[in-house]
Amino acid sequence: MSAAAADTSVFSELAAIVGEAHLIEDVPTLLRYDIQGTQPAIRVSPGSAEEVAAVLRKAAERRLAVAIAGGFTQQQVGDPPERAEFLLDTSRLSALIHYDPGDLTFGVGAGATLASVAAQLTQHHQFLPLDVAFAERATIGGLLATNASAPLRHGYGSLRDFCIGIHFVTGDGVVGKGGGRVVKNVAGFDLMKLMIGSFGTLAVITGASFKVFPGPRQTATYVARFASLTEAAAFRDRIVRSALTPIRLEIISPRATEYIVPHGDPRDPDHYHPPAPVPAHETAWRLALTASGSDAVLARYRRELGDARELTGREEDEFWSGLRDFHANVATRHRNAMLMQLNLPPAGLAHALAGAEHAAVEQNCLCATLGRAGAGSLLVALIPLSVDPPSAMQYANAASAIRAALPHDGSAYVLQCPIEAKEHFDVWGSTPTDRSMMLAVKRAMDAGDILNRGRFLV
Amino acid sequence: MALFSIARRLKKIVGKDAVLSDRADLMLYEYDGGVQRALPQAVAFPTTTEQVSRIVRLCAKEKVPIVPRGAGTGLSGGALARTGGVILGFSRMNRILEVDVANQRAVVQPGLVNWELSQAMAKHGLYFAPDPSSQKACTIGGNVAENSGGPHTLAYGVTVNHVTGLEVVLADGRVVNFGGKSAETLGYDLTGFFVGSEGTLGIATAITVKLTRLPEAVATLLAIFDSVDAAAQTVVALTAAGITPAALELLDGWTLRTVEEAVHAGYPLDAGAVLLIELEGMREAVDGQKAAVVAVCDRLARETRVAKDEAERQRLWAGRKNAFGAIGRVSPSYYTQDGVIPRTRIPDTLRRIAEIAAQQRLTIGNVFHAGDGNLHPLILFDARDHDQLERTRVAGRQILEYCLSVGGSITGEHGVGMEKSEILPLMFAASDLDVMQRLHDAFNPNALLNPQKIFPMARSCRETDAARHPAAGLDS
Numbered sequence: 013m014s015a016a017a018a019d020t021s022v023f024s025e026l027a028a029i030v031g032e033a034h035l036i037e038d039v040p041t042l043l044r045y046d047i048q049g050t051q052p053a054i055r056v057s058p059g060s061a062e063e064v065a066a067v068l069r070k071a072a073e074r075r076l077a078v079a080i081a082g083g084f085t086q087q088q089v090g091d092p093p094e095r096a097e098f099l100l101d102t103s104r105l106s107a108l109i110h111y112d113p114g115d116l117t118f119g120v121g122a123g124a125t126l127a128s129v130a131a132q133l134t135q136h137h138q139f140l141p142l143d144v145a146f147a148e149r150a151t152i153g154g155l156l157a158t159n160a161s162a163p164l165r166h167g168y169g170s171l172r173d174f175c176i177g178i179h180f181v182t183g184d185g186v187v188g189k190g191g192g193r194v195v196k197n198v199a200g201f202d203l204m205k206l207m208i209g210s211f212g213t214l215a216v217i218t219g220a221s222f223k224v225f226p227g228p229r230q231t232a233t234y235v236a237r238f239a240s241l242t243e244a245a246a247f248r249d250r251i252v253r254s255a256l257t258p259i260r261l262e263i264i265s266p267r268a269t270e271y272i273v274p275h276g277d278p279r280d281p282d283h284y285h286p287p288a289p290v291p292a293h294e295t296a297w298r299l300a301l302t303a304s305g306s307d308a309v310l311a312r313y314r315r316e317l318g319d320a321r322e323l324t325g326r327e328e329d330e331f332w333s334g335l336r337d338f339h340a341n342v343a344t345r346h347r348n349a350m351l352m353q354l355n356l357p358p359a360g361l362a363h364a365l366a367g368a369e370h371a372a373v374e375q376n377c378l379c380a381t382l383g384r385a386g387a388g389s390l391l392v393a394l395i396p397l398s399v400d401p402p403s404a405m406q407y408a409n410a411a412s413a414i415r416a417a418l419p420h421d422g423s424a425y426v427l428q429c430p431i432e433a434k435e436h437f438d439v440w441g442s443t444p445t446d447r448s449m450m451l452a453v454k455r456a457m458d459a460g461d462i463l464n465r466g467r468f469l470v
Numbered sequence: 471m472a473l474f475s476i477a478r479r480l481k482k483i484v485g486k487d488a489v490l491s492d493r494a495d496l497m498l499y500e501y502d503g504g505v506q507r508a509l510p511q512a513v514a515f516p517t518t519t520e521q522v523s524r525i526v527r528l529c530a531k532e533k534v535p536i537v538p539r540g541a542g543t544g545l546s547g548g549a550l551a552r553t554g555g556v557i558l559g560f561s562r563m564n565r566i567l568e569v570d571v572a573n574q575r576a577v578v579q580p581g582l583v584n585w586e587l588s589q590a591m592a593k594h595g596l597y598f599a600p601d602p603s604s605q606k607a608c609t610i611g612g613n614v615a616e617n618s619g620g621p622h623t624l625a626y627g628v629t630v631n632h633v634t635g636l637e638v639v640l641a642d643g644r645v646v647n648f649g650g651k652s653a654e655t656l657g658y659d660l661t662g663f664f665v666g667s668e669g670t671l672g673i674a675t676a677i678t679v680k681l682t683r684l685p686e687a688v689a690t691l692l693a694i695f696d697s698v699d700a701a702a703q704t705v706v707a708l709t710a711a712g713i714t715p716a717a718l719e720l721l722d723g724w725t726l727r728t729v730e731e732a733v734h735a736g737y738p739l740d741a742g743a744v745l746l747i748e749l750e751g752m753r754e755a756v757d758g759q760k761a762a763v764v765a766v767c768d769r770l771a772r773e774t775r776v777a778k779d780e781a782e783r784q785r786l787w788a789g790r791k792n793a794f795g796a797i798g799r800v801s802p803s804y805y806t807q808d809g810v811i812p813r814t815r816i817p818d819t820l821r822r823i824a825e826i827a828a829q830q831r832l833t834i835g836n837v838f839h840a841g842d843g844n845l846h847p848l849i850l851f852d853a854r855d856h857d858q859l860e861r862t863r864v865a866g867r868q869i870l871e872y873c874l875s876v877g878g879s880i881t882g883e884h885g886v887g888m889e890k891s892e893i894l895p896l897m898f899a900a901s902d903l904d905v906m907q908r909l910h911d912a913f914n915p916n917a918l919l920n921p922q923k924i925f926p927m928a929r930s931c932r933e934t935d936a937a938r939h940p941a942a943g944l945d946s
Contacts, residue, residue, distance in 0.1 A: 205662025226712030359572035421650030
């Protein structure tokens with residue numbers, strides 16, 4: 013336990029800010045908020061941006077490290093925190109800031125869950141195109157901080173494209189904002205871009221505004237199968253060059269199929285030790301794309317996609333919810349799995365995926381992959397086989413082999429792997445841009461280096 | 471320091487024929503597309519990144535301000551040497567460095583004209599989506615600095631949505647790369663942060679842009695209304711019906727008559743307003759949307775026309791794209807505002823603008839991006855008449871105050887520049903500006919890169935406290 017918990021004056025000072033009811037320092041309870049082996053000493057739940065600012069000023073004064081938590085769905089990402097005296101919980105920052113259905117704009121506190129946002133928008137047949145997992149727990153702040161990527165980004169863009177305003181508090185407790193609540197706005201610096209994907213190291217996001225979209229009236233999903241990755245990639249190129257404008261375009265490796273069906277194969281390499289890699293049930297690479305529009309639009313897809321399988325209604329929903337849970341399904345079934353997020357220029361897709369498959373064989377792992385074939389955002393799962401226990405070198409070597417197969421400008425970071433292995437290799441990979449400017453930005457926003465200390469690459 | 475010597479030293483870097491220092495030459499660079507003026511001390515035209523870096527180092531050493539400039543089509547004074555110093559003209563860095571069709575990317579130099587990029591990409595079935603009205607003259611570097619938009623921003627977003635990587639010369643002359651060809655790169659999104667920073671964070675010397683596939687089908691419609699209010703209400707109704715056109719532009723009666731006389735776009739002279747609506751995408755989708763748009767417009771429109779062919783389509787657009795030029799024929803000067811409002815507030819905002827025009831005894835024309843609520847009220851005045859000029863300023867400010875009062879913004883695409891630096895505090899609290907200023911100082915600690923832009927003078931003129939901030943003076 014850190015010194016902070018023992019220090020009753022910190023507790024009473026925080027209580028004066030947020031009220032005692034919104035503090036937890038009970039050790040057994042705090043064990044549930046373990047972040048990669050680090051337990052926070054106090055969980056503090058501020059109810060406003062001003063309270064967040066007051067908490068951060070206290071932390072900065074005493075040089076205490078602050079971990080930020082929303083729904084705890086992404087705390088496995090990155091390096092383990094160096095320390096975390098405070099766990100700043102955003103759940104009370106969940107109030108609606110504005111919702112103007114006629115303007116298709118929506119603003120909400122960072123602690124609001126994706127499911128609660130969806131419930132409000134759906135009343136007006138609108139939605140936020142973020143079809144990510146754990147919607148019941150994942151919060152707006154966490155999704156922004158980790159730059160969550162979802163299949164719908166093919167048609168609607170990423171958070172970078174539809175977050176139009178942001179509220180935050182810097183590491184030294186200054187309340188700030190960028191953007192606004194209109195869809196077009198170039199006043200001042202674009203602070204949304206800085207916050208998205210900064211993994212809580214620049215500021216605590218307290219709220220955000222978004223462009224929202226009319227819900228599609230009718231959709232259908234088409235799944236095409238290919239005997240090889242090369243054929244699948246060629247088909248991807250054909251779709252991208254065609255007049256078709258799908259709202260999703262996902263590539264799914266043969267092995268990934270096991271993790272996107274609701275009741276997958278019971279074989280579990282963690283408990284089942286075959287002498288050699290088991291053949292996957294599914295041998296085809298698949299591309300799945302969703303079309304949205306009128307009967308005439310769907311008829312055109314049917315015509316152009318030939319023998320692709322068409323999914324609609326419940327079957328379609330189940331397919332996509334299975335795909336959404338891929339990450340979780342892998343993690344639940346294989347505690348030793350390593351998951352990596354790959355970002356690359358999209359034409360490098362086939363080479364990068366072949367590289368990942370090859371790295372897996374070399375390191376005695378199974379490889380399951382899926383992701384945004386159009387945007388070049390992919391998830392790779394490596395599942396170690398039969399070696400007991402898997403060695404840190406296996407993860408390190410696999411990660412570097414995967415990185416080596418990326419095109420120029422590509423990057424790959426670890427979303428999840430056993431904590432013990434993280435000490436032995438770089439989970440983020442080298443930064444492709446200028447590190448000194450990133451460091452300057454970090455110091456400008458969090459001079460005391462108290463926010464999510466040690467988690468992110470700078 | 472002696473000006474003579476800075477010009478001479480610039481010549482050593484870029485060559486004799488690439489530096490201007492005569493007053494007569496410099497006067498061509500004392501204005502942009504807006505109304506303000508500021509005279510530079512020299513203009514240099516580099517041809518390589520290395521030259522840019524050497525110029526920046528020279529200016530840093532001599533403490534001379536440096537202002538990057540593309541075609542000078544900006545309207546907010548962003549490319550003016552407000553405090554004097556050197557203008558860096560990018561007209562000789564105008565090449566396409568790389569075309570990567572498979573990844574739908576191109577790497578271009580900042581001085582490349584926006585329109586030329588799209589023209590060059592057409593043979594690959596691609597184009598660059600951001601299309602400011604000045605796209606036949608404005609440069610990609612200027613688009614990046616101002617985060618420019620245009621009529622098609624409604625569907626495709628502003629410049630930042632189409633830039634994935636930058637080569638940047640920093641304030642100390644170092645050349646760095648932000649981002650690349652991937653949609654996302656590891657670390658902070660410095661590319662996204664840089665776009666729209668109006669030349670205050672560094673100088674972009676190469677830009678990686680995202681290219682968009684040319685649509686299979688395009689349909690352009692003209693809906694004609696008896697009143698501007700009916701047109702404004704139709705904009706709201708289109709949004710409510712879940713229709714997102716590629717572009718949705720409104721011209722009020724006064725503006726369309728002025729435009730028609732100059733351009734002959736085929737707008738009816740007796741209308742109260744017109745909406746110019748463009749739909750793009752798959753043939754089947756456009757057909758379906760066309761029917762839906764006509765159904766919504768016909769509720770309030772006198773007539774809704776669909777352009778029969780490309781020639782008619784181009785003619786309808788010529789009216790919109792040349793509107794500002796046409797206004798120039800009827801008024802000695804005009805002041806273009808660039809406020810943004812939520813789309814649902816268009817009807818009451820136009821009423822409020824009419825009230826302000828009456829109150830200030832001015833003519834205000836409206837031609838704007840109705841789909842995203844980005845207004846461009848054109849306030850006509852005669853700059854020789856001091857009283858008129860003053861009333862114009864008051865009207866401009868009143869319009870922006872109204873925009874803010876309904877949750878809008880003071881600029882949708884032209885930038886803050888020097889024009890709006892004093893009113894930025896109406897939109898952002900002191901603490902918001904403090905954070906922006908800290909970031910500014912981390913990149914531009916001595917405020918020599920495009921000084922006194924964006925931030926109010928009181929902040930910009932202060933002795934920079936960057937030296938005291940921990941972000942200052944960092945090396946890798």
